[in-house]
Amino acid sequence: MKYTQFKLETESAISSARACVLKTAHGEIETPFFMPIATKGSVKTLSSVDIEHLGSKIILSNTYHLYLRPGLDVLREFGGLHPCMSWSGILLTDSGGYQVFSLTRLRELTEEGAEFASHIDGSRHMLTPEKSMEIQQIIGSDIAMVLDECAPHDLASDRMKQSVDRTTRWAQRSKDAFEIGKSSSNNPGAQLFGIVQGGVDPAMRKKHARDLMSIGFDGYAIGGLSVGESFEDAKTIVQELDTVLPKDQARYFMGGAQPHEIVEYVKRGIDMLDCVLPTRNARHGLLYRFTHGDVTKPDFYETIHITNEKWKKDTTPLADVVPGAEDDVIAEELSRYSYAYLRHLFQAQEPLGQRLATLVNLRFYLELMKRIRREIQNGRF
Amino acid sequence: MKYTQFKLETESAISSARACVLKTAHGEIETPFFMPIATKGSVKTLSSVDIEHLGSKIILSNTYHLYLRPGLDVLREFGGLHPCMSWSGILLTDSGGYQVFSLTRLRELTEEGAEFASHIDGSRHMLTPEKSMEIQQIIGSDIAMVLDECAPHDLASDRMKQSVDRTTRWAQRSKDAFEIGKSSSNNPGAQLFGIVQGGVDPAMRKKHARDLMSIGFDGYAIGGLSVGESFEDAKTIVQELDTVLPKDQARYFMGGAQPHEIVEYVKRGIDMLDCVLPTRNARHGLLYRFTHGDVTKPDFYETIHITNEKWKKDTTPLADVVPGAEDDVIAEELSRYSYAYLRHLFQAQEPLGQRLATLVNLRFYLELMKRIRREIQNGRF
Numbered sequence: 238m239k240y241t242q243f244k245l246e247t248e249s250a251i252s253s254a255r256a257c258v259l260k261t262a263h264g265e266i267e268t269p270f271f272m273p274i275a276t277k278g279s280v281k282t283l284s285s286v287d288i289e290h291l292g293s294k295i296i297l298s299n300t301y302h303l304y305l306r307p308g309l310d311v312l313r314e315f316g317g318l319h320p321c322m323s324w325s326g327i328l329l330t331d332s333g334g335y336q337v338f339s340l341t342r343l344r345e346l347t348e349e350g351a352e353f354a355s356h357i358d359g360s361r362h363m364l365t366p367e368k369s370m371e372i373q374q375i376i377g378s379d380i381a382m383v384l385d386e387c388a389p390h391d392l393a394s395d396r397m398k399q400s401v402d403r404t405t406r407w408a409q410r411s412k413d414a415f416e417i418g419k420s421s422s423n424n425p426g427a428q429l430f431g432i433v434q435g436g437v438d439p440a441m442r443k444k445h446a447r448d449l450m451s452i453g454f455d456g457y458a459i460g461g462l463s464v465g466e467s468f469e470d471a472k473t474i475v476q477e478l479d480t481v482l483p484k485d486q487a488r489y490f491m492g493g494a495q496p497h498e499i500v501e502y503v504k505r506g507i508d509m510l511d512c513v514l515p516t517r518n519a520r521h522g523l524l525y526r527f528t529h530g531d532v533t534k535p536d537f538y539e540t541i542h543i544t545n546e547k548w549k550k551d552t553t554p555l556a557d558v559v560p561g562a563e564d565d566v567i568a569e570e571l572s573r574y575s576y577a578y579l580r581h582l583f584q585a586q587e588p589l590g591q592r593l594a595t596l597v598n599l600r601f602y603l604e605l606m607k608r609i610r611r612e613i614q615n616g617r618f
Numbered sequence: 619m620k621y622t623q624f625k626l627e628t629e630s631a632i633s634s635a636r637a638c639v640l641k642t643a644h645g646e647i648e649t650p651f652f653m654p655i656a657t658k659g660s661v662k663t664l665s666s667v668d669i670e671h672l673g674s675k676i677i678l679s680n681t682y683h684l685y686l687r688p689g690l691d692v693l694r695e696f697g698g699l700h701p702c703m704s705w706s707g708i709l710l711t712d713s714g715g716y717q718v719f720s721l722t723r724l725r726e727l728t729e730e731g732a733e734f735a736s737h738i739d740g741s742r743h744m745l746t747p748e749k750s751m752e753i754q755q756i757i758g759s760d761i762a763m764v765l766d767e768c769a770p771h772d773l774a775s776d777r778m779k780q781s782v783d784r785t786t787r788w789a790q791r792s793k794d795a796f797e798i799g800k801s802s803s804n805n806p807g808a809q810l811f812g813i814v815q816g817g818v819d820p821a822m823r824k825k826h827a828r829d830l831m832s833i834g835f836d837g838y839a840i841g842g843l844s845v846g847e848s849f850e851d852a853k854t855i856v857q858e859l860d861t862v863l864p865k866d867q868a869r870y871f872m873g874g875a876q877p878h879e880i881v882e883y884v885k886r887g888i889d890m891l892d893c894v895l896p897t898r899n900a901r902h903g904l905l906y907r908f909t910h911g912d913v914t915k916p917d918f919y920e921t922i923h924i925t926n927e928k929w930k931k932d933t934t935p936l937a938d939v940v941p942g943a944e945d946d947v948i949a950e951e952l953s954r955y956s957y958a959y960l961r962h963l964f965q966a967q968e969p970l971g972q973r974l975a976t977l978v979n980l981r982f983y984l985e986l987m988k989r990i991r992r993e994i995q996n997g998r999f
Contacts, residue, residue, distance in 0.1 A: 277966040278959075284970055286951050307930075307962040314931040314958070321962075323954035549688075550695040570667050573704035577696070578659075581688040585658040588969060589665055 242428065242455065243486055247614050253479045253506035256613045259456075259487050261379040262426030263319070263327045264294060268487065268508040269613075271499070271606045272297040272329060273599055274516060277306065278322045280599070281516055282592040285324040290566040291599050295327040297511045301336035304362075304372050305355055317377025317423035329511075330378040331491075332369045332411075332432075338387040348403065350384070366410035370418055377423030382458060383411035385432040390466045397436050404434050405448045412452055428455035430489060436461060437470040439477040446481045456487035459507075463492035472501055479506035496525065496538050496605055503609055504618065515598035520591045522583045525601040526558035532608045533617050538601075543576065543594065544583050551576040555597050559604045567596055623809065623836065624867055628995050634860045634887035637994045640837075640868050642760040643807030644700070644708045645675060649868065649889040650994075652880070652987045653678040653710060654980055655897060658687065659703045661980075662897055663973040666705040671947040672980050676708040678892045682717035685743075685753050686736055698758025698804035710892075711759040712872075713750045713792075713813075719768040729784065731765070747791035751799055758804030763839060764792035766813040771847045778817050785815050786829045793833055809836035811870060817842060818851040820858040827862045837868035840888075844873035853882055860887035877906065877919050877986055884990055885999065896979035901972045903964045906982040907939035913989045914998050919982075924957065924975065925964050932957040936978050940985045948977055 247256040257268040273280045273288060275296045280288060288296060298318060307321070315321040318328060334351070337343065341353035350365030366384040373381040384407050388400040408431050415429045431454035435441035449457065459478060462471045475490065482488055489509040490502045499510055515525065522543045531537055541548075556562075556572035574593055582590030612618035628637040638649040654661045654669060656677045661669060669677060679699060688702070696702040699709060715732070718724065722734035731746030747765040754762040765788050769781040789812050796810045812835035816822035830838065840859060843852045856871065863869055870890040871883050880891055896906065903924045912918055922929075937943075937953035955974055963971030993999035 277962075277968055279963060279966075279968045279970040282969045282973070284951065284955070284974070286954065302966070306966050307958070311931055311958060311962065315933065321956075321959055323959070550692055552696065570665065573667065574665070575702075577688070577692060578702055578704070581658075581692065581702075582660060585660075585683070585687050587658055587660045588663045588972065589660040591969065592663070592973070593665070 245485060249504075249613050249618050250616060252504040252618060253476075254503050254609075254613045254618045255484075255506065255508070256610050257487070257508060259508070261327045261428065262424055263325065263379050266294045266327055267610060269499075269503045269606055269609055270295060270509055271602050272509065272511040273602075274298075274511055274513050275322070277302045278318055280595070281520065282588070282595045283599075285322050285326075287567075287596070288324070288326070291596070291603060292563075292565065293326070293599070293603055295329060296324065297329045297331070298376070298378075299336060300330045300333035300369060300372050300376065301340070301364075303330075303376055304333060305357055309372065309375050312375050317375065319377055327379045328377070329380040330373050330376055330382065332382045332384040333364055333372065334369070334384050335387050337364050346386075348406075366407045367414040370411055370414040374415075374418045374422030374424065374427070377427075379424060379427055380456070381415065381427055381429050383408045383429065383431050383454070385434055385460055387461065388434065388436070390436045390461060390464050392436060394438065394441075397438065397441060401434050401441060401445050404432070405445065405452075408432070408449055408454075409452050412454070430454055430456040430458050430487075432458045432460040432491070433478060433482075434461045437466050437474060439473060442474055442478055443481045446478055450481075450483065454486075456489060457482050458489040458491050460491045462490070463494065468498060468501075471498075472505065475502050475505040475507060482506070496602070497535070499605065500532055500609065503613075512602075515602045516595050519594035519598040522590070522594060524558060524594060525598050527560060527601070527604075530560065530608070532605065533612050538605075543580050545580075548576040548580045551580075555579060555593060558597055559601055562600070562604045567600055571596060571600070626866060630885075630994050630999050631997060633885040633999060634857075635884050635990075635994045635999045636865075636887065636889070637991050638868070638889060640889070642708045642809065643805055644706065644760050647675045647708055648991060650880075650884045650987055650990055651676060651890055652983050653890065653892040654983075655679075655892055655894050656703070658683045659699055661976070662901065663969070663976045664980075666703050668948075668977070669705070669707070672977070672984060673944075673946065674707070674980070674984055676710060677705065678710045678712070679757070679759075680717060681711045681714035681750060681753050681757065682721070682745075684711075684757055685714060686738055690753065690756050693756050698756065700758055708760045709758070710761040711754050711757055711763065713763045713765040714745055714753065715750070715765050716768050718745050727767075729787075747788045748795040751792055751795040755796075755799045755803030755805065755808070758808075760805060760808055761837070762796065762808055762810050764789045764810065764812055764835070766815055766841055768842060768845075769815065769817070771817045771842060771845050773817060775819065775822075778819065778822060782815050782822060782826050785813070786826065786833075789813070789830055789835075790833050793835070811835055811837040811839050811868075813839045813841040813872070814859060814863075815842045818847050818855060820854060823855055823859055824862045827859055831862075831864065835867075837870060838863050839870040839872050841872045843871070844875065849879060849882075852879075853886065856883050856886040856888060863887070877983070878916070880986065881913055881990065884994075893983075896983045897976050900975035900979040903971070903975060905939060905975060906979050908941060908982070908985075911941065911989070913986065914993050919986075924961050926961075929957040929961045932961075936960060936974060939978055940982055943981070943985045948981055952977060952981070
């Protein structure tokens with residue numbers, strides 16, 4: 238069996254959802270799972286100790302940001318991001334492509350790669366598939382991503398096809414460079430995932446998935462969604478790809494997903510997701526909390542604005558947004574602070590507010606994934 | 619014995635330094651001690667759990683800020699700041715006077731009190747000795763401070779005398795109001811400290827101390843220093859007051875003090891200090907660390923700017939700024955992150971940077987006080 242790093246445990250009889258275990262160079266993780274985002278080597282307001290306390294076994298970090306800061310010389314000095322940020326869990330990195338296409342003044346896009354000006358100091362750089370692999374191997378990611386072209390979802394069909402074909406060629410170059418650099422990298426046990434593109438055209442998506450599968454990757458991501466298309470379109474694409482992508486490998490939905498969207502993607506065969514929403518929303522005082530909390534039924538959660546007047550004197554503990562969850566270090570800390578105190582911290586612009594809200598929301602997302610997994614195993618999902 | 623809440627343990631034979639124990643409604647604390655500042659009910663970037671982990675038994679919070687936000691109705695709902703911020707240790711509050719005199723547009727200063735416009739929304743308020751006591755009793759402080767007039771240190775002698783005399787009258791009114799409100803307050807076991815004013819004139823200072831002593835307080839603070847006068851003048855005042863203030867009560871030096879200044883004040887009989895420097899400097903990337911670390915000798919510490927290029931690849935753990943200190947939760951966390959990682963966090967403007975630096979500096983200040991106490995007990999201070 239080729240993909241021994243992925244073990245199917247339970248497949249749902251009533252949906253495409255599955256409970257699996259993914260093995261990596263930094264430990265095993267149960268699927269489906271959610272990845273907190275440590276853009277620049279820190280989940281905003283949190284340390285790696287906090288992430289351990291939250292119980293997340295994986296984080297995602299951004300190749301583009303780390304390449305600019307702290308830079309490759311510092312990452313080389315440390316022997317990768319794991320020792321730099323003192324993280325012993327699993328690390329996934331994106332290719333850097335998404336930021337180059339969205340954050341920078343893109344200077345020139347050629348078959349070779351993308352030339353861009355840094356959003357920090359305007360300095361010129363070239364991101365190619367080979368460069369992206371080199372950076373990710375210096376970072377020492379456990380799961381590296383191929384460099385893909387991030388085209389708008391509403392690109393005309395012929396131009397989308399050109400873009401997807403280039404992404405296939407870049408994926409092959411990524412794989413070749415990844416294999417060559419592996420042994421001398423900061424993580425010789427790393428895996429490489431391909432990224433399926435093709436906008437909202439199911440046929441183009443499926444063709445691209447097959448092209449990538451014939452190159453052969455350790456797992457497959459679905460890119461180019463959560464970029465403005467409708468939720469219906471996104472669900473359709475995930476569902477169509479479920480029929481094509483190999484059952485015995487991990488499928489990763491890239492980009493933003495609200496809790497109810499996560500439920501729908503997992504039902505369509507997704508194993509891994511990342512999302513900036515729980516952490517970014519936390520910093521704006523928007524909290525997630527369970528209502529009835531049964532993830533197999535609608536309306537299992539709601540969001541609240543902690544700055545709302547109605548929480549002014551509410552002494553409910555923050556731990557209660559996730560009723561019935563395990564009593565760990567974070568739960569213990571959050572049981573000591575109330576909605577009213579958190580509201581006060583936001584009103585007074587105390588930095589502790591953003592930190593507590595981040596803990597609340599990540600704890601919610603991580604508990605959500607646990608519940609989904611439990612329901613898959615119970616045959617109810 | 620009247621002041622049973624204060625116990626002298628060791629008096630130095632070679633200076634006026636002393637090691638004592640102060641008993642309060644929320645526990646005992648060994649002197650000399652330093653108070654981290656939780657201006658608005660949170661030591662910036664830290665929770666009360668963090669303060670417990672740091673081992674500080676006391677924090678200082680600001681009456682003026684808490685009065686405006688979260689406001690008296692919220693504090694009443696909680697039954698004081700202790701439950702609001704989940705702090706079970708000792709709480710000292712200032713009178714609010716300093717902020718009224720420094721932060722607000724002061725509208726009118728009369729014998730009755732100070733009318734001011736809130737720095738948040740411009741709303742009008744009146745701070746009187748009676749009002750200050752009421753607020754501090756709703757906050758539920760363990761150690762409340764009398765309302766004093768905060769005059770510039772270089773005021774002409776006759777005007778300084780008028781200001782000091784008013785402060786004496788306000789001190790009497792503070793005490794009267796404090797006694798009346800005590801039983802119905804959120805902390806009936808609270809203590810009230812007087813504040814000695816009088817600029818840099820030793821005679822006026824001593825007279826004021828005696829005036830306050832004949833009113834009678836649980837402890838005495840020295841106010842109106844660290845406001846632009848010379849360090850020599852400040853030392854002289856502290857030394858002169860050492861000969862007047864009662865030996866069997868606590869002496870509190872109010873306001874900014876660098877580590878070497880703390881050493882000099884403690885040698886002159888000071889038991890308690892607060893200072894915004896370790897936390898504020900931390901947020902600007904300035905760290906304190908011991909050099910030889912023998913607090914009885916000069917140059918026992920230094921400060922470094924973590925953003926300096928020289929730390930770029932320095933993998934020394936942050937715990938090492940305090941060599942030989944106890945191995946607690948905070949030390950364990952700080953042993954995992956390096957100078958280079960902290961520098962990166964500051965460069966990348968990651969909020970975790972300010973938090974880690976705050977932990978580093980508070981750990982330094984708290985360890986400094988432990989070492990001073992140990993040397994007093996060893997007869998070397």
